[in-house]
Amino acid sequence: MQLNIVNEVAALERMTIGQLRQRFAELYGEATQASNRTWLVKRIAWRMQALAEGDLSERARRRAAELARDADLRLNPPRRQTTTATPPEPATVPTPVDHRLPPPGTILTRPYKGQLVQVQVLTDGFAYAGTVYASLSAVAKVITGSHCNGFHFFRNTLHHHKESA
Numbered sequence: 587m588q589l590n591i592v593n594e595v596a597a598l599e600r601m602t603i604g605q606l607r608q609r610f611a612e613l614y615g616e617a618t619q620a621s622n623r624t625w626l627v628k629r630i631a632w633r634m635q636a637l638a639e640g641d642l643s644e645r646a647r648r649r650a651a652e653l654a655r656d657a658d659l660r661l662n663p664p665r666r667q668t669t670t671a672t673p674p675e676p677a678t679v680p681t682p683v684d685h686r687l688p689p690p691g692t693i694l695t696r697p698y699k700g701q702l703v704q705v706q707v708l709t710d711g712f713a714y715a716g717t718v719y720a721s722l723s724a725v726a727k728v729i730t731g732s733h734c735n736g737f738h739f740f741r742n743t744l745h746h747h748k749e750s751a
Contacts, residue, residue: 591631591634591635594631594634595627595631598626598627598630598631599627603621603623603626606623606626606627606630607619607620607626609630610626610629610630610633613630613633613634613637614629614633686737686744687707687744688707688744689707690707690708690709691706691707692706692707693705693706693707694706694707694740694743694744695743696739696740696742696743698729698730703729705722705725705740712724712725714728714729715728721736722736722737722739722740723735723736723737723739724736726739726740
């Protein structure tokens with residue numbers, strides 16, 4: 587079968603997304619939910635060419651898979667550099683404050699299995715037993731030995747501080 591890829595791609599460009607999906611399903615034997623016209627046209631054109639002129643050899647497929655495993659793949663193209671006289675200042679993003687927490691410096695106190703647990707709220711975490719943890723859940727896991735929601739574990743202490751604030 588002689589394939590005129592220029593004419594075929596021109597015909598694909600005139601199709602609707604629905605028609606392209608139908609053509610994709612005919613060529614690949616499976617449906618697609620893709621709605622990106624460029625992607626659909628490229629995949630369909632590649633498949634038509636592969637069917638007409640032959641696909642990659644098994645050796646080429648193995649080599650491509652080997653290169654892909656070793657490659658540092660980009661998912662998005664690099665952004666174009668804009669020319670400016672001076673580089674812009676980096677934006678400072680404030681650390682989001684969780685409204686469920688009392689202010690830094692607050693000591694959360696909770697009884698657990700006969701012990702009085704004390705955790706200090708820090709600007710960037712929680713201090714417990716000489717170690718800083720990133721989340722209340724991490725602290726609760728150390729205390730209980732199993733994963734549990736830190737807000738749930740310290741709920742009575744947190745509600746008390748919220749009401750007095």
